[in-house]
Amino acid sequence: MLRELAELTVLDEQNPQSFRVRAYENAFSGLQRRGDEIAAMSRAQLQKIDGVGKSTADKIREYFDTGRVAKLEALREKFPPALVQLSKIPGLGPKSLARIRSELGVENLDDLRRAIAGQQLRELPGFGAKSEEKLAAAIERLGLTGKDRRTPIRDALPLARRVVAALEELPEVAMARYCGSLRRFRETIGDIDIVVATAEPESVMQAFASMPMVSDVIARGDTKTSILTASGLQVDLRAVKPEQFGAAILYFTGSKAHNIKLRQRAIERGWTLNEYGLLDSETGRVIASETEEEIYAALDLQWIAEPMRENTGEVEHSADGTLPELVVLSDLNGDLHVHTSYSGDGRSSLDDIVARAASRGYAYLAITDHGEDLAINGVSRERLLEQRERLRSLQDDYPDMRLLHGCELNIAPDGGLDYDQDFRMQFDWCVAAVHSHFELPRVQQTERIIKAMQNPAVNVIGHLSGRYIGQRPGIDLDIDAVLEAAAETGTAIEINSALKRLDAASDVLRRARDSDVTFVISTDAHHTDELTRMQWGTLQATRGWVAKKRVANTWTVNEFLSWANDRRAG
């Protein structure tokens, strides 16, 4: 309701910077931060929430009491869906939209197409032939690049890494880094923002605009260039001087709400913060600009990890020194969800996987090929026993890494698992996960997961929802009930590092913050190269505010084995 109010109020006030719009957004973010049930709250209780005042509190009550909000209904009347759709066209803002509506009677996409075809737009003040052309082009690629379009991180991250690597190879580039929602590790991103540090911005802009992935240059200035790839993904490049790099990546990483919070702190201190630095408002003297760390420190803040910069309380916790101690890649002592070619879908041999894990310096490794119930990819008892033999003999070659023989069990629709309990209990470690029946209703899905958790052979629930980001929604779960059962049974919840999964989702992880749930960060690797995915799992954990001490595979081998065996001993 608040989001729609914000969206329609932009159109109504014809101003993206409308303070009322910002107030709606602030109220929304205040509610998100609370994360608890607001339906039953009184008007007075609602007003205690950050960003919620008298008027918004009234609207929230109106929404829950009557199911509708008069102000919203009025705005919907004024701005029907076809018109809202027009507002999604890149380059067409609220003021232009209002003008073509009142002057040309444009109410929908077809009207707009006709007005452009009839060259009517260029007759309006403030418009010209060029703006007509740009609008026509924007409509053409609307399906590809609409303002709401988001790209799964799995597609965006590899592209961003390639572009950054190419930029770093330019002799005039001192540093290059992708920022924006990608650096914050959101699961989908709108566009890719890249910042370079250079003394020669023009030649960098030139090189960037002529890179092979560029299909269209949208904007090209001295220090900023925006391009579209063939798939319609927008990439923005900004150049700053090397000594401004920290301020620039801080600025372009956002989030917008996080930046505003930081700027308010700057203003309180008589300073301003922009992409070039933290500056004294009076004299323009640079307080800090070279690194993010210096800027946070100058604002009396602990450095804040990128995935947490969403203005969901991280600035306050940073100021109080109460941010959780987070997991970094080097904290991880083992990988506990790894496949080999024994599974139908595994692409590296057991020996290769073990060798590569050892080269990462792990103190423990669990091999967890698929249980027999998984069609095609599942492994028979006989083959698993054979694998166990082989693994036991490999142990002698790796005195510094404890090799665990495990299995990824399938959770059946009724919560049942592969094999029988005797066989299951012979594994050192079991992951249990959903691989089918994604459409069951919430009650059944929740029971299914909880039943698997209650089985003492199960150490951890793998990829909790089973989602593929941007492709397949996860199963419908009562998350609070699942987290409660996880804490009660001592079953861990996996943080799956595969970019297409990142499962459990960060909001689920965040929701477990005040519970006793244990987590495990795993790669679910099906190939030796995928063991490096661990870096993504740690970012996912950070985004979910997961404290290091609750991640079991940061523990020493003895701590870890003692915990894992306790669970299986009941």
Next chain:
DNA sequence: GCCGTTTTCGGCCCGACTGTTTTCAGTCG
């Protein structure tokens, strides 16, 4: 629409690029 030990009115984050202007409005991030 919200907010407040500089408070109940007057602020609210800041800058690049484009196209249409002839100094700036609109859009975007």
